[in-house]
Amino acid sequence: MAVVFVNLPVEDVGRSVDFFTTLGLPVDPLPEDGASATLVVGTEVVVLLLQRERFAALAPGPVASPGDPREVVVCLPASSREGVDDLVARAETAGGARPEPVQDDGSVYRRTFLDPDGHAWGVLWMEPDGGAPPADA
Numbered sequence: 495m496a497v498v499f500v501n502l503p504v505e506d507v508g509r510s511v512d513f514f515t516t517l518g519l520p521v522d523p524l525p526e527d528g529a530s531a532t533l534v535v536g537t538e539v540v541v542l543l544l545q546r547e548r549f550a551a552l553a554p555g556p557v558a559s560p561g562d563p564r565e566v567v568v569c570l571p572a573s574s575r576e577g578v579d580d581l582v583a584r585a586e587t588a589g590g591a592r593p594e595p596v597q598d599d600g601s602v603y604r605r606t607f608l609d610p611d612g613h614a615w616g617v618l619w620m621e622p623d624g625g626a627p628p629a630d631a
Contacts, residue, residue, distance in 0.1 A: 500541045500568055503549035503557050504611045507531050510543045513610055516588035517581060519570075535570060560612025567606065569616035575603045578617045582607050585615070 504510045511521050511531050521543075522532035529548045533541040550557050558565065572578040585607040586592055593614065597604040601621040606614055 496538065498539050500539070500566075501549060501552060502541060502543055502568075502611070502613055503546045504543050504613075505546060506610075507543055507545055509610055513585075513588050513590065514543075517584050535568075541568065560608075567614040567616050569604075569618050572617050572619045575619050578603055578605050578619050581617045585609070590615075 507524065507528055507530060511524065514521050514533050520534045522534065524531050529545040531543045533543055535541055544552070546557055570581065572581060582592060582605045589610050590607040592605070592607050594606055603619045604616055606616045608614055
């Protein structure tokens with residue numbers, strides 16, 4: 495099984511750990527230097543929260559600022575529409591911002607929030623069958 499690692503630069507790793515822990519997401523303990531933390535999104539996806547200087551050492555070129563045009567939105571799955579709403583509400587309570595309204599096309603329900611560093615996160619629920627008609631239809 496391959497694991498996808500998403501690397502995100504953050505200003506304050508401790509603040510990010512507090513934010514994502516408040517959301518109920520598992521964060522592995524910080525290494526002694528405090529320059530990174532591991533946010534475990536699933537068995538196949540891990541988000542590395544890296545102090546900007548540590549991120550810069552890994553990435554060629556300048557490190558983008560959160561206010562720059564968006565390059566990526568990290569999406570988290572939810573088991574229900576209510577789960578989407580709950581996670582976004584917890585993000586807002588923990589200091590995140592909600593940048594856009596609900597997107598609901600019936601079979602897909604999505605909301606977004608910004609973490610304290612301004613990274614965009616989506617929370618997504620999809621009909622289990624993707625909204626496809628039954629096989630006998």
